Amino acid sequence: MDNVYDLVEDFYGHDPGWNFLFRREYAEGFLRIEAWHGKTPEELYDIWDQLTMLCLYLGNTELMLGDMSADDFVDCIAWCGRNVSEFDADYEHTKYFLDTCVRLYAYLQKKNVISDAGAPLEAEEKLLAGGKMNIVNPDGSFTDENKDRRLFTVPDASNKIFLNVNERMQEIYAAMHEFFTESRFSVDLERASVLYHGIFGNAINESAKSRQEAFNSFWDYFLLDYRLMLRDMHPLEYFYETVCSSDSRYYDAGFAKRNSDILKEIISARLVLFTVEGFGEEGMYLCRDFLTNETYQLNLPLTEDIDTTDMLFIGHLFYNDNMLTENMRGYKIDNINALCLRDTLKRAYKWVSVQQKEPDWQWFSEYYPMVLRNMLFLYAAGIAHKNFNNYTEHTAFAAAPYSDETLVAGILKNIMLKNYFALADVRLATQMWCDLQAAGADLAAYSETVWAAGIIYTFVKLNGAYTFFDERIAGFCGTEVAAMQKASETICEVLQIEKHDPRYSNEEGILAMLMSAYM
Structure with a gap:
């Protein structure tokens, strides 16, 4: 202003x-x-x-x-x-x-x-x-x-009230943009761009009314959905911990005093797909969650001439499910494609739910946001019509107790982080090692380095989202290709590893699995 x-x-x-x-x-x-x-x-x-x-x-x-x-x-x-x-x-x-x-x-x-x-x-x-x-x-x-x-006091409002939200959000976004364009985040920004645009390039931004809207939409994804490679948290969370914590060397007392409260609220935002059902009180829209069927009333930036029939919206819901962040997107989608989209997303959710003891849609949208975004884009464009037809034997998987204290776990973390795997990938690979130990494999058959190489090789192959040659993987693991492959064969046999195995699939792997049916 x-x-x-x-x-x-x-x-x-x-x-x-x-x-x-x-x-x-x-x-x-x-x-x-x-x-x-x-x-x-x-x-x-x-x-x-x-x-x-x-x-x-x-x-x-x-x-x-x-x-x-x-x-x-x-x-x-x-x-x-x-x-x-x-x-x-x-x-x-x-x-x-x-x-x-x-x-x-x-x-x-x-x-x-x-x-x-x-x-x-x-x-x-x-x-x-x-x-x-x-x-x-x-x-x-x-x-x-x-x-x-x-x-006799006046009853409290249903939600905490923030004054001049738009202006404060402009200051926050400007500060975060400056913070994350530092060179130390260049790899994360590059990876986020690849995940966001995927195989579609700039086509995913075709519904944007301007280059600025497309730019804002990407940053909305990066700050609220993407997870930093070395920290496994959303950039917004890391920004809050860094700039608003008095223990940090980046602490900004004035900024923290003005904005820490609203940052806390936005950190709680969750990615949702929803339809508009009608009008509520005081100009609010009655909305229904596309996946959970829950309802909420939202103040949407829609003009009266916009026909919301057969439209599916995606945005970040926060403030006790009463507000959306600015960069909401809407897509026209016919009923048949909407039904197919819901079926595909529910099957994908069930596929990776074996990784969680108590999975829910909030967990799925937090760790697999580009599955929601890319599938919505595909089905709204009328590209995808095939049902999710993958099958797994591991529907009743019980993960072994997780431990990153072993020598192999340490080798995995050291090698994978040096070669631009994310911390979330390290945890999945480490879980594979824990499961292998619990399954009673002959751990004396190979050295710790070869086992680590076999785990990484298996992880790369099952996800199907990487372009590493076998020699490259063996090279950064410091072992021979044949030994690495032999260890991987043992891992696959003992754990009955499947292509796109749901126990160890990351977001890139799930996207590769879903996209493979349409390429």
């Missing part, structure tokens, strides 16, 4: 109903008076935040501006302390809010909008008497001496 008046326009433009509580002309008029009295642009932003909180409180009551008493302002402070993320109900923040309201009420009285401007000043005398905070605790609860006020 270029100035505070853009925020005002956005606030009232999003929901004209706010005019009923506090008319836009009065909000803008008060801000202009404040500017005329010498308030800086930064101070005007802060003043607008106070007006926004006042409106939010009124919106959760049956009160109008002129109806508010001193006790209502006391309750307003407590309510904002409990519900508004940026507001602590301490002495400093309370004084700033009430001082702003004192000036606002004086302005409104001069405009003959209200008859009495004394309520916020009386509230100050109650809350700030003796130069300290009274009645309300910093978290918005009431002190023990005033616990009876809990009986």
Whole structure:
């Protein structure tokens, strides 16, 4: 936003109903008076935040501006302390809010909008008497001496409220883009690009309205879905731990104070496919999850002329399943292809679920996001019509206890990370070694190095997503090709390894399996 008046326009433009509580002309008029009295642009932003909180409180009551008493302002402070993320109900923040309201009420009285401007000043005398905070605790609860006020307080909002979300998100995304374009993340960005575009190249971005939208869509995937090779966590999680942790050398105290709360919310976002079923209350859309059938109400960036019939949307759901991140995508898909898509995704989910004791769709979308994205693109484009027809004997697999303390596990980690496998791949390969040990294989048949080479070779071959020649694998493992292949034969025999074995398939392997039917 270029100035505070853009925020005002956005606030009232999003929901004209706010005019009923506090008319836009009065909000803008008060801000202009404040500017005329010498308030800086930064101070005007802060003043607008106070007006926004006042409106939010009124919106959760049956009160109008002129109806508010001193006790209502006391309750307003407590309510904002409990519900508004940026507001602590301490002495400093309370004084700033009430001082702003004192000036606002004086302005409104001069405009003959209200008859009495004394309520916020009386509230100050109650809350700030003796130069300290009274009645309300910093978290918005009431002190023990005033616990009876809990009986009459306005009910809390259903979700934590963040002020000026769009502007804060712009700052966050700009900071993350700068952070992850450092050279140390170049390999991850390259791998993410390959996973995102896959065999389709730029075709997957054909539904984007502009190059900027396509760019934003990729970064949405990278930050929220992709998992960093050396850390096995989403980049957004790593960014939060690095920039918002006081123990980190990248710690930014100011940024953390402004944005750590909303970052925590976005970290909880989950990738979902959903359809639009109709309209709910207050302009919300009634939506149904394509895979779990659960329903939720969302505020979607759709214009009234968009026909959502036969459309399937994909986006990141967060904020107690009430909000989506900005980069939602929608695809037209006929009923037959939608049914085939659901069947393929459910079969793929069942295929890899042997890796988890308690699998669910959130786990699947977290570790196999490009399966959702690529299959949606394929079926919406009318390319894929074959059913998932892979078969496995390992539907009742019970993994051996996992341990990365053995010498072979250490060799696997050292070799695989040096050769650009992800940490998640290392864990799958290590699990294969643990299963081999538990199966009673003759471990004395080969050295630890040869066993490690055999595990890596088997992992590469079963996933079918790598272009390594046998000599290359043996080379970076430091062993002979024949020995490596012999060890792999033993592993395959003892564990009954299958092509695209679900016990050890990674995301690239599942994609290779699904794509092989259509290439």
